[in-house]
Amino acid sequence: MRLVLSLISLFAAGSVAAQDVPRAASGRPDLQGIWQVVERAGYDLEAHAARHDMKAGLSVVDGGEIPYQPWAAAQKAENFASRATADPLASCYLPGVPRVMALDYPFQIFQTDDQVALTFEWQQVYRLIYVSDEPSPYAGVESWMGHSRGRWDGDVFVVDVTDQNDRTWLDSAGNFHSAAMQVTERFRLEDSDTLAYEATIDDPDVFTRPWTLRLTMKRQSHGDRLLEYQCQAEKEEANGAFERDERTWYPAPVPDDGVAFDADAGIDLPLPAAGEDVRRLADGTPDISGWYMADGGGANYGLEAHPGHELLPPSRGHVVDPADGTLPYRTWARAERIEREMPYRGYDDPTAHCFVAGLPRSHYVPAPFFVVQTPTHVVFLHERMAWRLIRLDGEFLPDTIRLWQGDSIGRWEGDSLVVESRNFNGKAWLNETGDVISHMETLVETYTPVSPTQVHYRATVTDPIPYTRPWTMEMPFNHMDDELLEVACLEDNNDLQHLKDVRDEHRASQNQGD
């Protein structure tokens, strides 16, 4: 009798669990939501007492200890001793997998039948997992985060991670691996608020056998979107390497130059019609998901049409309103824009520091991007390692929360995705040439698919600090069947020191002249 009861209760527990988890239209468990790790494994995967800036925690490794080869155990001890400077995360470098999963920051999962995207608050890192049995077209190309291919094994999402380089650690305690490491991850919803995660590490160059770590992710209910933690930008602002611009950064005021901002100025521009053969979802909504490259036409070197000269490559011009293609600059901002062409200002471009490009620049940096589209979100994953989340419902963040990528809320109007964005921090430039934007930027964008392989993009910028009226730019985005690579910008940035030298030399000469 006892046995029968036990069997019944086991069966009941199993079926309840299976029914309880949220499911996608496909019937697969729906992993979407904002999650954060419970364990203190980001500090040390093994059992550890608290230390300065390190919370105590139990081991998350099966069997308790990581099975190092003797030489590797010695290397780990050396890493531990020098962790304050040797830890790649101390330099804000990409964390690799599985370390990124154990960071003490929230991340959000977006899921379709073809992709699972993980966006992390930390440094706006993301993972794009292709649900595919095919190997990556770029298999063999090493990167910090590797290539991830996912497949469903019943209710478990299994991900193979390959081609990671040997420059990442597994935690802050110096646990490490080689470039031979293969990681197999398993994501399983235990209940609607608990995501069980495990990663099996197979690296015969460092360990005596494959081993497994297990983490618990809890659903986060505080807020409905991720915020930003730009590790490197925060560091450089704190140590003075990246200097505040009082004219554009939040909360700079509108300049008192006697010219009123004409918010009503502007041409009525009709949207192009969607092509008849554009891709559509089952419910008829246009499908704009996939890989894109902007037909940038020199936008990263200026949004106004100009021929090239020694300091500036050409641009075909992208401004459609005002009709003459000229940006409606205030006097100070035009002068600033021209000065930003000078070599000694190259250091001031935030992307030279590998910071996030902001909007609309993220589209034409120039680097490709990948769109993941769900019924509730449209997510842009930019190859220059940054994400942008568009909620299709919700309210804007409080005014005091200022972000590099702003806060975006979108809606489908006919066949166009219309997105409004605000809450920018005013730290970005619109391109390398330095077209000016401030924290008062509000952005209205439309994405209209005009063919199966092209999206028409339009952005209207309203920003009374540098401009006297709103203006509008347009640009086509071309869709192809391709996958993203990884731009680990900060990790190999040899240019910034040169730009700093040029800037410092200029400043020294100015000071001598005083």
Add this chain to the structure above:
Amino acid sequence: MQRLGKAALTILGIVTTCIANTASAHHAFAAEFDREKPVSLRGRVTEMRWANPHAWIYIDVENDDGSVTNWALETRAANNLIRLGWRREDLPAGTELVVEAWQARNDTPTASIESVTFSDGRSLFVGSPDQPQP
């Protein structure tokens, strides 16, 4: 090998300046490298960093006095090269290269590549710069 003489540099400078307007020019380039400082280098690869937004080739160049300088040469984004089909194994250490480049404004042995060929004249990394090409 060795750096070319001053006269050759000047001539190369004129030729390459004409090409440069359609090549790797951009603002960061202008800030970092100097069009008044063209260099012609011949040497052997010591390392290539497949980095973004710019990959770097390091070559040992023998100077006129017999000493050797390791030059850091900036080229296109690794991702552009990968999408064009280039892979790490295509440029092993020891490969001899002939490079036309613009030296950094800060006068270090650093330069931005204008053109690069194998010693048999084949071009390395063909394609237009700064445009990812799937």
